[in-house]
Structures are given as structure tokens and as C-alpha cells.
Amino acid sequence: MNTIENHTITNILVSGIGGQGVMTAAEILAESAIDQGFDVKKTEVAGMAQRGGVVTSHVRFGHKVLSPIIVEGQADIMLSFEAAEALRWEHWLKKEAVVLVNNNHLEPPVVNLGLFDYPEDPIAQLNTSDKIIGYFDATAIARELGNLKLVNTIMLGAVSDFLPFPAEVVRNNIISRFQQRKPKLVAINEQAFDMGRAKSETIRNS
């Protein structure tokens, strides 16, 4: 089992595309850390950048967090909602970082127009020698469960065992959110979380 408990500050980079739920996932991680008594800072983006563009949220927690920004090369964990977006931010990771990727390829219009190429297999281009990489198609699982918005919960499930606190903290945070807002969706989110968690089990044990 690989955890990052000994680090003073935990740096999580959540990456994806505007509209994919990057901000919500980061918010849940931040709130889970607060539940554990940590100081937390979390960056957001709004306006033009959100319109289908590249989006990241920096989540930092520890005894006392100063700058809200994760410095390049210092992220302990990356949670990426799209395959190429994981590649885009690879240089933000420190050695031995944990990377969890939704292996879903979303080509932007500039690629569809033939102006740029989308990498054949972005995951294969990641440097595997100095980090721990887990990837799977969370979008396909969400479809299977009947709601694409579940990608968020699935990815949080996948990352939940790599945090310096128990996975149940994140799980409970998600459940209590849905209990307050959409109680009908509690059960399906529990299932999605557990499926995501099971997906990263293999890399955890490797």
C-alpha cells in the first residue's frame, strides 16, 4: 500500500475539461480533508476557461496551508477526468506520485477539424518509471450505471485509498451531500464509489 501520510502538505491536482465536474470533485476532496481537521485551500476557475477548455483545481491540505497553488513538480496525486489532460499536467507531478485517470478520449473541435492530432494512446505516453498510474474508463462504468455524472463519484472512489485518511471519509462526504440534495441518488453513488475503489485496488497492491 502506497500512501503519502508522512508529507506535511498533501497536494492534489484535479484536471479535466470545463463542464466535467472537476470543481465538484475537488470540493469533495477539500471537504473530506476538513472533516479530518486539516487546513485546506482549493483553487477554482470560472468564466471563459470553463467553456470546454482546460480546467484544473489545486487542492492542498495539511496542518497549515499557505499558498493555494501547487508548484510544478510538487503534486502528490493527480486525478484526471480525461486521458490527454493527464498528459498535459504530467510535469506538475513529483516523483512517486499517484495518477488516476479516466481513460476517456475527448477530442476538442480543433482536433476534429484536423488542425491538431490527438495522441493515439495518451496513457501509454505517461512516464511510468517514476509514478504509480491507474487508469480505466470511468465514463463507460457511468454509462453502465445509467448516469454519466457518476464519473465524478467513480473517480473519487478510485483515489480514496491513496489519501492520508480512510476512504470512508470521502464516501461519507458524497453520501451526505446526496442525502441533503438528491436522496434518490444515494444508492447509485455508493455503488459508483465502490466500483471506482475496486478499480484502483490492483495498482494499490502492486
Added chain:
Amino acid sequence: MTSAFNAKKDERCLVSGNEAIARAVWEAGVNVAAAYPGTPSTEIIEYLSQYSTIYTEWSVNEKVSLEVAIGASLAGSRAFCAMKHVGMNVASDAFMTQTLMGVNAGMVIAVADDVGLSSSQNEQDSRYWGRFAHLPILEPSDSQETYEMTKYAFELSEQFDTPVIIRLTTRVCHVKTLLTIQGERIEREVGGFKKDPDHWVMTPVAARKRLPIMFAREQKLRDHTEISPLNSLHKGTDAKLGFVTSGPAFLHVLEAYPQASILKLGFSHPAPLEKIKSLAKQVDYLVVVEETEKLLETEIRASGVLNVYGKDILPNIGELSPNILQPAVDKLLGKEVSEDKKNSNKLFPRPPTMCVACPHLGPYFALAHMRNVNITGDIGCYTLGAGQPWNALDTCISMGASMGVAHGMDKGRGDIDSKKAIVAVIGDSTFLHMGMQGLVDITYNKGNVTVLLLDNRAVGMTGGQNNPGMGKDLHNQDTVRINFVQLVEALGVKKERIRVVNPYELPNVMKALREETKIAEPSVIITNEPCVLVDAYESRVPLKVVAEDCTGCGNCLDTGCPAIFVTHRETVVKPNGREKELAFVRIDSDVCTGCNLCTKPCAPDCIIPMSGKDLQQKVVEFRSQEPK
């Protein structure tokens, strides 16, 4: 987790600077708050609108929002307005005279600088307004400070008879940090307006009398900043290195150099020069870390400090995050600096796009297919029309500028452009904000511009806020709805030169543009379908591509709709010997809303609505993709 809105005294919540400022404004007993949406300040008034005890509004532009706040202050109510940095340019006419007048009840302006240009046309430093208007600038670095400083700002405003600017940046507005609530709302007596022409009627005679009062106020403020607890020294163990900094840059400095002595300026203008000089004497290097311009540094140099460093080693654009700061300061200290980690992965860009089924897609498809046209643009989602695949917007400057710039292009054209049509593209909210005056200028001065007024009934780029063209106010209550046809006619456009078109009906859009650009007088083409982000938008049955009928013409891709994806490409040789690349497509039915725009240019008519059977099959397909 509780929001700042619900939180009681001593409760903690994770909130953005925007949410923190709203809570503070409420607690400070403010009665009137106004704003126009603009990243990164938009959410301030949205959060404030939750508090029913305060009157809040979307104003038509920032100048009006400031004037509303001034009026409320004169009436004896504490007042507040919020805007993005460029909004302050619009408001500045009122602002520069209000600083002479002073306030009746406390008045605070939150100005949010988009440091790093996340969603703006320029990067300007609002701290200049403090120097320009001789009034205080407060600069918080996180949500707790934003909350505390905002409450204090109202006290300061009343104590010194001055409007106060809270200078925020994107990293304050849009970073969530922990906030501990310290109190509840304190209602304040509304003193009422006292008629006093020497104080409130700024004729030259009255204003001349106010000038010395304003300068005396500035001197008092200068004395005050020297003793303000908001300007505090974090005494470090490193005798060599000292910093003067403010805003989020303070946090970056503290993170990168915890051993240094750091003078943090929360009350940054007037600058506490004596405090700064005293620190300069204690260290070898005094580094000024300010986002973005060289303001403090210039003043510190002018005060005779010699060991000061700043923009000679740091950039005057963008954020001064630890990865920018550290190499520059280390180099100054003579330390070895390692190379920056660079992304070695060469990757396609992913610029912002218009939304799936956006009502602007059709008009831009039409503009992109026009020849001999110069297109002046404006500020909004439709600025994205400058990008791929349309490349159909030639200028973007400021709110409403499409109008005047188009008129100037018409009047200033040489023979080389004599055959070119001039089209000004503007959205509904921007037109009401500052575009109307430009149109009056065009009609009054017998111009020749075709205005394409993209009325999507929302302020789209900032998230679909209501505006006066929509018939709903900030609280989503029904109100008057500005009638654009009547409005532009009243502004002098001939009735027969005003057309309303459905932006999804491509042939009609193209016909209207073709015809109106041929007629040498002002015309306005108004589109009439709502933004896909607003409640009024109704999705229809998603579309699909009949793959066997797709000829790979790629016309649908020219709409720019992000729901259309290429499945494969083929290169064929045409009879004339030229090579042509074909792109066969599919539509992502998960996101398609059935707007039908892409069916219009489709050559083989192979884009059709999904049937009930398709929709069933879709589910089966998903099932078959069992994760392994």
C-alpha cells in the same frame, strides 16, 4: 458543509473570497448592493442576493452600479458595489468625482483584478485607483482576510469620509479557504439625505473647495497606515532578506521564504513608507512582490531606499506564485537555480469552445462563409467566434466597442476596402451595457454598419445571469423586458432595416446578412433564441449520423458544435486531380440537444433525430461495454 450564508458565529466554512465578502457586506449592515457580472467578481452579488435584508441588483453596467451605491450612501444607507477590473474603467467617471464628495454612510467598492487573464481582455492593476483618486486600498489574501477587511472597510469609509476599494484578485475571488464567522448582521440607523450643495453638487466652485479636503484626508490616511494592524511585520530569522508584499502574493512569499522578514500590506495605499524604510534598514535585500505593476516599488525607491528590488527581477505580468518567485529571488541571493520543469509532452491545445447547440453557432457559420467583410466584435461568449473553425471576428476591445469601431472602420476606409461590408457583432447584455450609445452614434452620423445583435437572453460567459433583455431580475422575479426591436428603432434604425431571425435557420441568417450588408445604411439583425445555459432552453431529441450515408464532406464540422466527432478520415483524388480530405463523423448523443443546426449544411442529409428504437439501442450498447 455549511455555507457562509447559513453559518452562525464561530462556525467554520470552506468559502471563496467572493462568498466571504458577501457575508461581510451583510454583517456590516449594508442596505444596497449593485453589480454587473464579470469574472472573477460575478458571484459576489449572487451570494449577496441570498440575503433578503439587503436590496441587491444586477445593474445595466458598472458605472450605474457605482452610482446606485453612491445614491444609497447619500440616502444614509451603507452601500456596496462589485466589479471586475475593466468594469472600474466604466465606473471611473462617477468614481473620480465621488472621491471628492466623500460619503454619507459607508461605501465600499470591490474591484477584482484578473491577474493571469483567466477571462479578460487585459490585465490592469486596480491599485492605481488609490493613487489616482487619493483613497484607501485594502488587499486581502484569503477568504478570512476578505471577510474581516470588508467589515473594517465600512468603518474606515465613515471614519475618513471616503469611498474604500477592496482590491481582490482571481486567486482571492476563486480560491476556497476556511472562514470562521465572527458575528451576525448589525442593523444601522439610516440617517437620511441632508441637502448640502457644497458637499454633494460638484460644480467647479464646490469641487474646488473639496480638493484640499481630499488631499488632507489622504495625509491622514497616510499617517493611519503607519499604525494600521493590517500592515504587519512577520519577523523572520534571516537578517539578509526582507519582503514587502500584499494580496495572495504574501502567501506565496511566506511559503517560499518562511525565514525572511515579511511586511504584509493589507492596507496598501497610502503605503506606510516609514514602516517600509525601517525594514529596509534591517535587511540586505528588500524585495517588493506585487501583482502586477511596479507601484509600491516606485514609491519606495522615490522615498530614498536603495536596497530595493522588484520588477528588475520579477515579471510585471501574471501571478507571482512560488515557482516564479523562488528562482528569481534565489538568483538575487547568489544561489544556484535549477531549471524549471517543463512539460515535454507536445499536446494539442484545448481552447474554450462555444457550447453544444449554442445559438451563436449558426450566425458564426454564416459570417465565416461571407467574403469581403470586416467583423468588429465585442465582449462575451461570441468573442470565441475569433477562433476555430469560424475565424469570423476581427476585433475585440471593450464592452460595446464593436459599434464605435465598426463606425470608425466605415468612415476611415480607403479605396482598398471600398467594397467591404462592415458587421458589428454584439450580445444582448453588452448592447445594453454600453453598445446602445455606439448605435446612436452610427445612426446619428449616417453610418453604414450592419449590426448583428445576438440576443440569447443571458449574460452567457459569466454563467447565464439575467439582464434587462430577459424579463427577469437578479432574484429571478418577472420585470420589464427590453424590446430590442422597438429599442433600436427608437435609436434611429429604419423599421425596414431591422430583422429578427432564428439563429438555427441558417439559410435565413445568411440571407439577412447578405441583403443587409448590401444596403448602405445602418441595419440591425437580431437573433431570438436563448442561451443553452438558461432555464428557458428546451432540449429536443438528440440527433445521429446515418454512418453509411455520411460522405465525409465535413460541412457539419464548420458549425463548430463540440458534439460532432470525426470517426475516420480518408483522402480521395477529385476528377481535377486535387486531393481532398474527407472526415466522417458521429454525433455524441449524450450531449446533443437536437438543435438541428448541423442538419442544414449536411450535404447528404444523413443527420436525423434518434428514434425511440435508437434510444433503446443506446442503452443496450452501453450495457455491452461492460468494464473489464
